[in-house]
Amino acid sequence: MPLSEPRARSAINSxxxxxxxxxxxxxxxxxxxxxxxxxxxETSTPFRAPVPAGQPFHAMAVRIAFDSQRFIREIEVAIDAHPFRECPQAVPNFRRLLGVRFDAGFRKEVFARLGGEEGCTHVLNLLFDMAAVAVQTLGSQLRWDDRAMAERIYGLDAQGKPPVVGACKGYGR
Known part of the structure; x- marks a missing residue:
């Protein structure tokens, strides 16, 4: 079911x-x-010429390679458009994520390694979206009736079930 018709409005940010x-x-x-x-x-920034309407204000990209156990083996980050001169200085810090696993503690581990002034808010949020895509990418390769494969991809919780069970309406018990 689509959203209802919106009220009159003006676009600000995309x-x-x-x-x-x-x-x-x-x-x-x-x-x-x-x-x-x-x-x-048009948007002014502290260190670059004003950014014309419709031009990139933020432009970031991330590429991550990971293994079948969901451990990050390679990472590349690019920050091409940004409001502050210091933003690209966070790029090398993302190597700290090598060896981190996409699992239930991913967000906490990312903040422990790259929280505060060590990272970039926009790239961090992109990483959290990527964690969901990692699970979807691996999940697309398993058969729904193959419990052993599901356990390898999702792991097991303390009750011996894949942690997606009970995570939402669709994965109900």
Whole structure:
């Protein structure tokens, strides 16, 4: 069912997030994601010329390779449009995520390694979207009736069930 007809309004900001999952020839899985913000008005920034309406205000991209156990093996981050001179200085810090696993503690682990001034808010949010795409990418490769495969991909909770069970209406017990 689509949303209802909106009230009269004016566009201010548009954020596009695009995520894709891939299977690589070397056996790793790969995610690629981008974030693009455009404003409907010219925007000033502290260090660069004003950004014309419709041009990228934020433009970030991330590529992650991970194994079948969901451990991050490679990461590449690009921050191409940003409001502050310091923003790209966070890029090398994202290597701290090598070896981190996409699992229930992912968000907490990312903040422990890249929280505060160590990271970039926009890239961090993109990473959290990518974690969901990682599960979807692996999940698309399993048969729904293959419990052993589901356990390898999702792991098991303390009750011995994949953690997606009970996570939403569709995964009800």
């Amino acid at each position: 954020r596009t997030i695009h995520c894709q999952g891939f299977r690589r020839e070397d056996g790793l899985w790969e995610l690629e994601a981008s974030l693009l913000d455009r404003r409907a008005y």
